Amino acid sequence: MTPIYDGKAKTLFAGPHPHTVIVAFKDTATAGNAQKRATFPHKGTLCNAISCKLFELLAAHGLPSHYIRKLSDQSFLAHQVQIIPLEVVVRNRATGSITKRLGIPRGQPFQPPLLEFFYKSDPLGDPLLCESHIFALGLATQNELREIQEQALQANKTLREYFAELRIDLIDMKFEFGKTPNGQILLADEISPDTLRLWDAQTKESLDKDIFREEKGDLVTAYREVARRMGLV
Ligand SMILES: Nc1ncnc2c1ncn2[C@@H]1O[C@H](COP(=O)(O)OP(=O)(O)O)[C@@H](O)[C@H]1O
Numbered sequence: 102m103t104p105i106y107d108g109k110a111k112t113l114f115a116g117p118h119p120h121t122v123i124v125a126f127k128d129t130a131t132a133g134n135a136q137k138r139a140t141f142p143h144k145g146t147l148c149n150a151i152s153c154k155l156f157e158l159l160a161a162h163g164l165p166s167h168y169i170r171k172l173s174d175q176s177f178l179a180h181q182v183q184i185i186p187l188e189v190v191v192r193n194r195a196t197g198s199i200t201k202r203l204g205i206p207r208g209q210p211f212q213p214p215l216l217e218f219f220y221k222s223d224p225l226g227d228p229l230l231c232e233s234h235i236f237a238l239g240l241a242t243q244n245e246l247r248e249i250q251e252q253a254l255q256a257n258k259t260l261r262e263y264f265a266e267l268r269i270d271l272i273d274m275k276f277e278f279g280k281t282p283n284g285q286i287l288l289a290d291e292i293s294p295d296t297l298r299l300w301d302a303q304t305k306e307s308l309d310k311d312i313f314r315e316e317k318g319d320l321v322t323a324y325r326e327v328a329r330r331m332g333l334v
Pocket residue numbers: 106107108109110111112113122124167179180181182183184277279289290291
């Protein structure tokens with residue numbers, strides 16, 4: 102099969118029906134705008150299993166997405182969308198870039214959750230955007246942005262409650278949204294420890310890609326621990 106897109110963590114193939122795609126996970130991890138890159142056997146399988154289960158969880162809570170069904174250990178079937186080039190970040194606690202940008206102590210809670218937008222552009226280094234930038238660049242309309250905000254906050258609420266039951270604190274997350282040919286806004290891409298920050302509720306240890314970013318332990322062991330608590334392995 103010829104890929105229609107070869108990304109940093111996944112490859113997209115044309116699906117079996119019109120307007121569908123196969124999302125196939127790789128074993129690679131990248132960080133710092135792909136300055137840092139490595140391969141971790143089993144990572145793709147774990148991210149796929151976790152993503153599929155989380156998209157199913159959201160659907161069961163009334164939030165549809167591009168996800169249709171799991172296809173194999175490393176892939177799922179999805180509705181093809183036109184990706185809106187925004188990284189939609191929801192933060193329940195401060196960590197990562199926001200602690201440096203605004204001088205907020207790591208771990209400080211945000212109540213209500215904080216929503217940020219970044220321009221999904223590797224050449225520009227994914228800069229932070231205000232709403233007026235989004236409209237000036239023509240990335241989304243006011244109605245589309247409102248829809249994106251509502252879905253992102255709803256997904257955060259469902260995921261946060263779910264992970265709390267697994268004794269995992271959902272710290273923050275990055276979502277991508279896309280548009281279907283009839284203009285519907287759908288949550289897309291993946292939901293995995295590559296795109297979520299997850300801390301063990303007791304020890305506060307990272308169970309996500311920060312292990313790779315900050316070189317603090319074994320990434321696959323942590324991803325497998327998340328999958329184990331989710332009942333997947
Ligand atoms: N349902 C979809 N339809 C079309 N494109 C999608 C869909 N879901 C995700 N994508 C895009 O496919 C790519 C997935 O591969 P990834 O390795 O994450 O790429 P990137 O290097 O751009 O982050 C992303 O660019 C993402 O925006």
